[in-house]
Amino acid sequence: MxxxxxxxxxxxxxxxxxxxxxxxxxxxxxxxxxxxxxEKLARAARQQALAAATPLLLGPVPLAASADLADRRVRARGRFDAAHTVLLDNRPHGNGTDSRAGFLVLTPLRIAAEGGTGQGASVLVLRGWLPRDAQDRSRIAPFPTPAGEVDIDGMALAAVPKVYNLGSASEAGQKIRQNLDLAAYGAELGVTLQPLVLEQRNDTGDGLARDWAPADSGAxxxxxxxxxxxxxxxxxxxxxxxxxxxxxxxxxxxxxxxxx
Missing domain, CATH: 1.10.287 (Helix Hairpins)
Structure with missing residues (x-):
């Protein structure tokens, strides 16, 4: 058998x-x-390698879009366009220890053209994080925007950080938004934006939190x-x-x- x-x-x-x-x-x-x-570990290693490099000085002439711009140290001098500040809603505190919801504060920085006359390209500055009122999100805590020319030091981001959004309606013209597309925002303002977002690292006395999460956070x-x-x-x-x-x-x- x-x-x-x-x-x-x-x-x-x-x-x-x-x-x-x-x-x-x-x-x-x-x-x-x-x-x-x-990807996160590779980005952290790239940032560490670029940390000692000379900061890229943003001028009035727009840079050519390039993947090499991301994570570079950058510096810009200009005037904040406070009237067009945008608050991105439902963003957690960057340090990962604060469970409160809040806003990412973004303001265009208008870079003066050479010779001090006219306006050159602007750069969108991710200035910091602001806690949100738990009862009324439209009740915004005051945060001062520096007047006059300021120097902003930080790191270049390829785009504005995004969150998943179920809606598809246009948010153009709104102060509080869910997401912001860099090219669309430049067209909305009628200005030329540098092909990067400047994540601010230096203090300008505005009271915003800037303890950004490290690149390898979450790995x-x-x-x-x-x-x-x-x-x-x-x-x-x-x-x-x-x-x-x-x-x-x-x-x-x-x-x-x-x-x-």
Missing amino acids: SVRFFPARFFRPAPTLAALMVIALTCALGNWQLNRAH DRHYGYAFQWFGLAALTLVLLLALGWRRSRATAPAQASRMN
């Missing part, structure tokens, strides 16, 4: 296909989380998520094999009797 092994009989097509789909999906999500962690969390997704994939595979083994044990006697 001999018993032959037929895997196709021990793994039902529908459950097996579903399990393989779960394994493929969870592995893809795990790889995505690993890539997110690696450990992404590794943890990746471990969970890969763990789920491994568990699904173990369950698939275990159920197949149990089915093979249950069908082996009946198969052996038919072959005798």
Whole structure:
């Protein structure tokens, strides 16, 4: 008497296909989380390498858009256009220890043209974080905007930090918004904006919080998520094999009797 092994009989097509789909999906999500962690670590390493570099001085002539601008130290001198300050809502405190919701404060800085006459390109400055009134978000705590020419030191961001937004209606002209697109905002103001956002690091006496989260913030969390997704994939595979083994044990006697 001999018993032959037929895997196709021990793994039902529908459950097996579903399990393989779960394994493929969870592995893809795990790889995505690993890539997110690696991106943050790479950005932190880039910032560290650029920390000792001479700051890029922004002038009245707009720079050419380039990925190399991101994370560079930059400096600009000009006048804040306080009338066009925008507050981005639902933003947590950058240090990661404050659970309060708040605003990111952005104000265009108009850079004077050479010779002190006219206006050159402006740069959008991410000035800092402001806590939000828990009862009425339109009740904005006062924060002074420096008058006259100021020097702003900081780091270049490729774009304004974004959050997921369910709505699609235009927010043009509103002081409080969810997100801000750099090119669209320049068109809205009718000015030429530098192809970067200046994340301010120096103090100008406005009372805004500027303890920005480090570039590698959250990398450990992404590794943890990746471990969970890969763990789920491994568990699904173990369950698939275990159920197949149990089915093979249950069908082996009946198969052996038919072959005798």
